[in-house]
Amino acid sequence: MKLAFLQDVYGYQGPFATVYLDTSADAEDAAKAVQLRWRSAREQLADAGADEATLRALDETVDRHEYRIGRRGQVLVATAGEVVFGEELPTPPEDASDDEKVHFGTLPHLLPYLRLRASRIPHVVALVDHVDAELTVVAAGAEPRTRRVQGGDHPVHKSPPGADELNEQRFQNRVEEQWLRNAKEAAEEIGKQAMRIGAELVVLAGDPQQRTLVHQNLPGGVRERTVQTDAGHLDRGASAEGLRDEVEDTVAAAVSAHVDEAVREFEQQRGRDERAAEGWSAVLAALQRGQVRTVLWGSPESPSWLHVGPVPNQVALDARELTDMGVSSPGSAPASAAVVWSAAGTDADLVLVDPDEVKLTDGIGAVLRYTDA
Numbered sequence: 001m002k003l004a005f006l007q008d009v010y011g012y013q014g015p016f017a018t019v020y021l022d023t024s025a026d027a028e029d030a031a032k033a034v035q036l037r038w039r040s041a042r043e044q045l046a047d048a049g050a051d052e053a054t055l056r057a058l059d060e061t062v063d064r065h066e067y068r069i070g071r072r073g074q075v076l077v078a079t080a081g082e083v084v085f086g087e088e089l090p091t092p093p094e095d096a097s098d099d100e101k102v103h104f105g106t107l108p109h110l111l112p113y114l115r116l117r118a119s120r121i122p123h124v125v126a127l128v129d130h131v132d133a134e135l136t137v138v139a140a141g142a143e144p145r146t147r148r149v150q151g152g153d154h155p156v157h158k159s160p161p162g163a164d165e166l167n168e169q170r171f172q173n174r175v176e177e178q179w180l181r182n183a184k185e186a187a188e189e190i191g192k193q194a195m196r197i198g199a200e201l202v203v204l205a206g207d208p209q210q211r212t213l214v215h216q217n218l219p220g221g222v223r224e225r226t227v228q229t230d231a232g233h234l235d236r237g238a239s240a241e242g243l244r245d246e247v248e249d250t251v252a253a254a255v256s257a258h259v260d261e262a263v264r265e266f267e268q269q270r271g272r273d274e275r276a277a278e279g280w281s282a283v284l285a286a287l288q289r290g291q292v293r294t295v296l297w298g299s300p301e302s303p304s305w306l307h308v309g310p311v312p313n314q315v316a317l318d319a320r321e322l323t324d325m326g327v328s329s330p331g332s333a334p335a336s337a338a339v340v341w342s343a344a345g346t347d348a349d350l351v352l353v354d355p356d357e358v359k360l361t362d363g364i365g366a367v368l369r370y371t372d373a
Helices: 004-010 030-048 052-063 111-116 165-198 208-214 237-272 280-288 318-323 337-344
Strands: 016-022 071-077 080-091 102-105 123-128 132-138 146-152 201-206 224-230 276-278 293-297 305-308 333-334 349-352 365-370
Touching: 004 123, 004 337, 016 030, 016 333, 016 337, 030 102, 030 132, 052 318, 071 111, 080 111, 080 337, 102 333, 111 337, 111 349, 123 208, 123 293, 123 365, 132 165, 132 224, 146 165, 165 201, 165 208, 201 208, 201 237, 201 337, 208 224, 237 293, 237 349, 237 365, 276 280, 280 293, 280 365, 293 337, 305 318, 305 337, 333 337
Parallel strands: 123 201, 201 224, 293 349
Antiparallel strands: 016 071, 016 102, 071 080, 123 132, 132 146, 276 365, 293 365, 305 333
16 A cells, blocks of 8 residues: 555654544444543553643544444544544454554554555546536545536437438537537546545446546546446436445455555565565665565564654664664654654555465565665
8 A cells, every 4th residue: 555645644743642442333322432442542641651732632533523323443643732643444443452552652653544444545436427427536544525527518418319310410429529528527537636646546437438438538547547337327326335335346356456466576576586675674674775665564573663763764673773874862663653654754655465375574575666786
C-alpha cells in the first residue's frame, strides 16, 4: 500500500498520542461503553506523559463520535493539543496488542491501522449513463466522497422509428455526439479525481455503451487501472447492493494481485542476488539510503524498538549509527512505527505478507529501487 497520505501526520512535531477504540454500537449502552474504554485509555496516556491539552483534544473528538449500528472501531492520533489524524475502522481493533491500542511516544503507532485497512486501496467508482456520471471517490485515510458530473441532456434519446430516414440519421448522429461529449466530461473528472488521490483502481459501471465511451476517453495512466462491470445502473436503485459487492470483490482482487506481484518481484530479485534485501540490518541500511521501493512486512518478533532521528531515513538498530550520521540525541520508537514512518518519508510502499507464503529473514524484507555498485 502507498503511504503518502500519512505525510501530513508526520509533518507535525511529536510526541504523539495514538489510541484505538472499539466504537461498536451493537448495544443500547454503546456510548457509555465507549466512554469507559476511552477513560481507561486516557489514564494510560496520562501515565505515559501525554499533556493535558492533547488529552482534552481527544476528549472532544471522542465526545463528537457519531455512532452507527454495527461493529467498528476508531483510530485517533493527537499531538500538542490537536487531533492530527482520525479514521473509522472497519472492525474493532481486537487484534492489536495493549501496547499498540494506547501509545504515547516519538512517533504515532500506525501499523495496527494499516493492518485493518490493508484490504482498502485508493479507488474511484464511476456509475455512468448517457447523461450523468456518479463518482464515489475513496481516498486513503479519508471517508468516501460522492461527486456528480451533470452532462447535457438534449438530445440523448434516439428518435422513434417511422421518421424520415435522412432526418432520423441526422438526429441519431446528434444523439451520439451528445453521448460522446458527456463521456468526455465524465472521463475528464474521473481522471482528475483518480490522479488527485493516487487511485490504484477505477471501477466503471452503468450503461454498457456509455461505459465504453468513457473508458476510451480516460487518460492513459488511469485507463490502464480501470475495470468495467455490468453491475449497477443510475436508474435502478435495486442494483446498489450488487454494485457494492462487485466493487468489494474487485478491490480485494486488486489488493491481492498487488501483494502477489510484490512477493513475486522480491523472490525474483532475491534469487538473482540483486534488488532485494532481507533481515533487519539489510533493510534498515537500505531505508537509510532511500533505496527501498517496497517494504515486505511479515511477522518480525524483534527488535521491539528502533532508534530514530529527526528525519525518516534516520532509523537504526544501534544509536551509534545515528550519532555517526550527526544526530545529537537519537530517540526511540516501536519497530513497526519506525518502519512505517521511514517508508512513508522515503516514498516506499508497504506490503503486509503472510509469513507462511514467503519466508523472510527476521520477518522483514524489501524490494530495492537500485542495486549497490
